[in-house]
Structure formats: structure tokens, C-alpha cells
Amino acid sequence: MAINVLKPGLSTTVQDLGRPGYYHIGIPTSGGMDTLSLAAANLLVGNDAGAAVLEAVFMGPELEFTQDAMVAVTGADLPPKVDGQEQPCWTAFKVKKGQVLSFGFLKKGARGYIAVSGGIDVPVVLGSRSTYTLGALGGFEGRKLAAGDVLPVGKGAFVAEGRSVAEALRRAPGAPAELRMLPGLYWHRITEQAGKTFFEDTWKVAPEADRIGYRFKAGRPLDFVPRTPPFGAGSDPSNIVDACYPYGSVQVPSGTEPIVLHRDAVSGGGYMMIGTVVSADMDLIGQLQPHTPTKFVKVTMEQALTARADRRKTLEAIAKALA
Amino acid sequence: MTTRYTFGGDEHIFVECSEEMSLEAFFTGMSITTALRNAKIKGVTEICPANASFQVRFNPDIIAPDEMMRQLKALEAAAQSAPSTLNTRIIEVPVYYNDPWTHETGQRFRERHQDPTSTDIEYTARINNLDGIDGFIKAHSGAPWFVSMVGFVAGLPFLYQMVDRDRQIQSPKYLRPRTDTPRLTVGHGGCFACIYSVRGAGGYQMFGITPMPIYDPNQTTSYLRDFMCLFKPGDIVKWKPIGREEYDHTVAEVDAGRWQPRIAPVTFSLEEFAKDIDGTNARVMEALNGH
Secondary structure, eight states: OEEEEEEOOSSEEEEOSOOTTOGGGTOOOOOOSSHHHHHHHHHHTTOOTTOOEEEEESSOOEEEESSOEEEEEEEEEOOEEETTEEOOTTBOEEEOTTOEEEEOOOOEEEEEEEEETTOBOOOOBTTBOOOBGGGTBSTBTTBOOOTTOEEEBOOOOOOOTTOBOOGGGOOOOOSSEEEEEEEOTTGGGBOHHHHHHHHHSOEEEEEEESSSEEEEESSOOOOBOOOOOOTTTOSSTTEEEEEEOOTTEEEOGGGTSOEEEOTTOOOEEEEOEEEEEOGGGHHHHTTOOTTOEEEEEEOOHHHHHHHHHHHHHHHHHHHHHHO | OOOEEEEETTTEEEEESOSSOOHHHHHHHHHHHHHHHHHTOTTEEEEEEOSSEEEEEEOTTTSOHHHHHHHHHHHHHHHHTSOOEEEEEEEEEEEEETOHHHHHHHHHTGGGSSOTTSOHHHHHHHHTTOOHHHHHHHHHHHSOEEEEEEOSSTTOEEEEESSOGGGOOOBOOOSSOBSOOOTTEEEEEBTEEEEOSSSOOBOSEEEEEOSSOOBOTTOOSGGGSSOSBOOOTTOEEEEEEOOHHHHHHHHHHHHTTOOOOOEEEEEEEHHHHHHOHHHHHHHHHHGGGGO
């Protein structure tokens, strides 16, 4: 079974739950930015939660199927069509041999997850099928899809058509989007006043927002506590001796535009970070469009762990409903 | 030197061994991360040594953040009593200094540089009081460098020269980052050297280029078949200045699958180094001659 890529969309990549274990040599985890939606799409079509799917950004691809398959599209509200006939999101539907899966205009969110029964069967590299484009690693030839690509698909299990994820179990960012953040790392480098305005201000997603990281603008610049630059750090007050960057960490070069690192993170660098977006809210970032108003919400470790448990319960509820 | 522990969200602990760069800070990080790796604590998913800090990623569903923090601090105490000795390897890296490709790239982004009328290598030689390009090459390749961190992008080593602080080469990053850097450029920013593992954006000064691939996701390069990245933190590097002829020859040999880097095992002791820097470096570099 294979899928012929007629049109690739804007930036469509093969992703699964990622490739942990190689961050110490600069290879990030990669994987779907919204892994909850990725897992849901897989469960809808009878795959393991971590099978490889297509992650489509802003615009869907056009795909020709060479055999019958079950398909589900989750995440962004990116309406799928089978031979031009619109299908519901978050619901399993059938695509027959020779039919073409295409997409209408994006209505909400940023990334659609397209799961096919059997999963996208590209080679496993360092334990994962995810694409890391910066390192030309994994996925389909280490890059985003192009017209003419032929995607191998694994053998699927039989599931019924029309299965769907209840609306209450679909997670999407609010308006404004709220990202919970645990202050820490180099928080002490900014003034008390800057620490207040950072959480007070409504930021906006900048056009520079991709799998490496999301940049935010429109908030007040942050002032720094004066210091003598440490040897090897660099002269800007936001510089540190190059260090590791946690996933979700919020760096603020020169105190102006915060950048939240995501699944294809650069693993380290010389900018101080003021905290980290909690693991439970990483999925939400993947669904933010440019210009989306966003607030950072200060939380404690206890709240971060509660949020994490809530997310896990949501995934368990989806899995139970589709078992 | 005070070690500072902080949580990076609910999945990371970030440990700053020192605010400023030093070999001691790097060694503290190496010894704690080595002890952590050996401890095989359940729930630890990533252990990442950096220059003067390190980071641990863990699964809080398996080990609670406070418990992870407690175990890490206990390891620091144990690591402090361990001797600062590292069994590692030295790798010779050929460099074509002042090459035409990084020169051309430097010219394309000249308006982003501190000194648009000179080249990166001339500028860095001048601000470090070195005697022109030749003086720079002598200082840069005369003493070995520690790989103090691997990262930013896949397989990219950061290197710290094993000399007194007053002999460290220092240079600022470009005023605004370039959008292009040739693959395998030997660069420099602050007190760190690096080798760009892939082509791409960059802000470090560009001094030369190596013919030796250090990252190969397809693993067709003869010496990268076992693993796609050459470097790991703790490796020692000796730069070997080469000219155009040797550069071209090495590229051809690499392409033909015949080339092997010169690598030798070596033991490094921080105490020995503190007592006699040049003597230790001479011994470390000598190890290459047997290989």
C-alpha cells in the first residue's frame, strides 16, 4: 500500500511521538507538535497511539490512495475531502483505492494530523520515524513532502467507519491562548518589574513560528539586573555561557521577543531563559497561528504536575472510548 | 564556584556549575553527568553536558521532580570527591584556514560584521594582539581544545581551548547573524570554537573549513557508519593546518570512502594540567603520533 503525493501542502512532514535520547549531541526529539491530537488520530484508525502520521501546517496536501484505507484528521480544523466530498474532522472515514484525499481551507488551529490505518511506514531512524528537517534526518528522506513522493503505508487493523472523538475531549487554545509557565532557569536576570509585565502583557505570535520554536512579540521589553558579563558569556545582558535549552524553555534575546522552543529545538545556545512552558501545554503551541494573542500564566510545579495529569487523563479517556 | 539547580518546567533540571566558563566548571559538569549515567536512575531520559552547566530530562510520571532533584544533589557530593581524570580520545581535525568559501560568505554578509573592511580572521587576529593571519593560525592550532558541548544542531561541537585565560582567543559574534554558513566551517564566538555540522544560519566568526564531515545522517561516510555524529562531550581536538592541495585530496579520499581521521586514546588529569599546562598539552598531542 502506498500514497502518491499529488500536492505536498505548505510544509507536511512525517511525525510520530519523537526520538528522545540524542539531545546531548544536538539531535532534538522531533515528533508531532500537538502529540495529543496525533495520538487521537492514530487511535481513531486503529493504529498504536505512536504510529507515524502526516503533520500538515496551515494547508493540507493532496494524496492519492492506491488501496482502501481508514483515515482520520485531528488537531486543526482542516476539513478533509474525499474526491471533493467533505468529511468530518476527529472522525474515522474510508478512502477507497484510487480516491484522492484533499483539504479545504484552514478554519481554526495550525496543524492537522492525518492518520492512515497501518501508519506511514518510512524507515525508523534512531528509534523514530519523525522528520528532523534541520538535520535532514528521519521521515521521508529527511525533508518535508514534495509532489511526486510515494509514501509507504503499513498494514492496518480493521476498524469501523464513523468512530469519533467527543468534542469535550478535543483540546484547543482559547482566546487569548494561555500558556502556563514555570519561572526558573535565569529568571533572576530580569528585574522584578519585568517579571510582572511579562505575565501582564498580551503577546502575539510572530510570523517566525515553526517546529524549532515560536516567537512572540508586542509585549513590553524586559529590563535586566545589571552585572559584569561572566567570562565567555558575551556582552549582551541576555547572554549566558552557551548552555542546554529545555524543551518549552522561554528565551528572551536582548529582552525583547520571547521564543518558546519546541520539538525541533536547537539544543543549546547563549541566551538566558526565564522559565519553561509546562509539558501539558506544548500541544497547544502547535495549534497557534501567527498573530494569535497569547498570555503566559505563572504556575507552580504542583500546578504543572496537575496539568500534566489532566492531559494524561484526557488521552486515556480518548483511548478508552475508542478501545 | 557555586552549583545552582533549577527546574526547567516539569521535565527538566538545569544545573549551572558556574556563571563563567572555565575548565573546572566543565569538569564538574562532566563528573556529575558521568555519575548520573552510571547511576541508571529510572525515569531519566536525557543527560546533556554543556560548557559550564548541564541538563537532565526526566519523566515526572516515573520519578517525582523533588526526588530527581534530591538524587542529583547527592551525586554532586559524591562526584566532588572523585579525581578529575578523564579517559577520552584526541581527534586530529585538518583545517584549511583562510579558505575561499568562508571568505566569500564573509564578504556577502560584510555589513553585519563589526569591521566591514577586513576579514573575520584578520579582525580576530588584531583584537587578540596576534601577528596577522599566520600568528592567528599558530595560536589557534598550537594548543588542543576540549569539546565542551555538542549541540545547537545535530553533531555541532563547541570547543574550549586548553590554555590560560589570558591566552584564550576571544571574539564577538556578528552584529546580526548571517543567514548562511558553509557546512564544516570552523567558527568562533566568545571564547568558543565550533564546527558547523550542517550549512545554515550562524553568528560566529569564520576562520576556515575542514574537509572532514562530522555529521552524516545517511551514514555513508566510512568513519560515521557506526554512528552519524563524530563528536561527544569530553573529546579533545587538535587542529592541523592544511593548504588547498591537501584539502582537495582529503575531500576526494573522503568521497571515495578511504579516509580515516587520526584518533588516539588519551587520559587527561585536571590536577596535572593545572600544574603544567604546556607539558600536559604536549603529552596529550603526542598521543596522536603513535596513530
